[in-house]
Amino acid sequence: MHDYQALLEVLYHDAIKAKNRGSIATYIPELAHIDINNFGIHLKTIDGKDFGIGDYNKPFSIQSISKVLALSKAMELVGDAVWKRVDVEPSGNPFNFLSLLEIENGIPRNPLINSGAIVIADILVSNLKNPKEDFLSYIKMITNDDSISYNESVAKSEQITGFKNYAAANLLKSFKNLNNPVDDVLDFYFHQCAIEMSCSQLSKAFYLFANKGKCLQNKLHISEQQAKRINALMLTCGFYDEAGEFAFKVGLPGKSGVGGGIIALLPNHFIISVWSPGLNKKGNSQLGMHALQQFTTHTKRSIF
Numbered sequence: 296m297h298d299y300q301a302l303l304e305v306l307y308h309d310a311i312k313a314k315n316r317g318s319i320a321t322y323i324p325e326l327a328h329i330d331i332n333n334f335g336i337h338l339k340t341i342d343g344k345d346f347g348i349g350d351y352n353k354p355f356s357i358q359s360i361s362k363v364l365a366l367s368k369a370m371e372l373v374g375d376a377v378w379k380r381v382d383v384e385p386s387g388n389p390f391n392f393l394s395l396l397e398i399e400n401g402i403p404r405n406p407l408i409n410s411g412a413i414v415i416a417d418i419l420v421s422n423l424k425n426p427k428e429d430f431l432s433y434i435k436m437i438t439n440d441d442s443i444s445y446n447e448s449v450a451k452s453e454q455i456t457g458f459k460n461y462a463a464a465n466l467l468k469s470f471k472n473l474n475n476p477v478d479d480v481l482d483f484y485f486h487q488c489a490i491e492m493s494c495s496q497l498s499k500a501f502y503l504f505a506n507k508g509k510c511l512q513n514k515l516h517i518s519e520q521q522a523k524r525i526n527a528l529m530l531t532c533g534f535y536d537e538a539g540e541f542a543f544k545v546g547l548p549g550k551s552g553v554g555g556g557i558i559a560l561l562p563n564h565f566i567i568s569v570w571s572p573g574l575n576k577k578g579n580s581q582l583g584m585h586a587l588q589q590f591t592t593h594t595k596r597s598i599f
């Protein structure tokens with residue numbers, strides 16, 4: 296048994312001394328105000344123990360981390376029908392890259408790049424009665440926390456500046472891979488990205504992927520096979536064009552967001568979340584990647 300708390304403390308003290316913290320994502324103007332010195336890390340074990348240090352209870356913009364939660368809800372609702380509209384291959388390109396979408400006839404490479412997540416958002420808009428309310432209720436339920444909410448200013452900020460997301464949605468629409476109006480789908484997508492959660496809340500929400508599809512309340516949301524597939528997608532596609540690097544250095548399925556959060560997990564063992572808003576050149580949390588690399592190196596716990 297590892298002394299996880301002592302290890303998190305070592306990672307934290309290393310991180311707060313770091314000279315190069317990367318830079319804050321400024322392309323979403325509302326995210327530009329975040330203090331780059333925030334750093335939090337939280338670990339939840341499958342048997343329910345919690346360890347944390349730093350700003351691990353402070354909510355931040357989960358951004359692309361929401362794509363995994365949206366995918367799980369879409370798979371719960373429509374099952375394998377998802378794969379008629381989105382592929383499962385890594386793109387090796389930035390999250391908002393559009394050229395491949397045109398070459399591949401409007402079928403996004405995977406559900407964790409923006410175009411794929413926009414198709415997933417379309418599925419949720421079609422299949423949920425009150426899409427934004429119902430999706431938030433799902434997240435509150437799996438996290439067992441009613442305080443989680445959308446940050447409306449972040450959603451608005453993305454709507455005003457999301458030109459590439461509009462381009463992706465229009466391209467999808469032109470290939471008939473979007474059933475709802477572009478504005479409705481993007482309103483949902485911008486809101487899902489603007490959900491705010493802390494590291495400890497994220498660890499709870501992602502428990503179901505480490506626990507064969509059952510959330511903390513022991514309710515089955517997705518099958519064991521679907522949980523396996525989502526973990527495989529996180530491993531191969533969860534870090535933009537740095538998924539290879541993350542697998543190489545950390546060796547866990549995970550997902551990052553431009554708010555500086557990273558969630559990673561070892562199926563049947565633990566979920567670990569880290570937040571440090573400064574990003575590296577590929578858009579992943581600079582200190583977050585480093586802390587997770589140290590964590591799996593010290594504990595020797597990765598899927599490899």
Ligand code: GLU
Pocket residue numbers: 357358359360390391409453460488551552553554
């Ligand atoms: N809402 C962001 C966008 O669509 C998500 C980017 C990210 O976290 O990767 O640009």
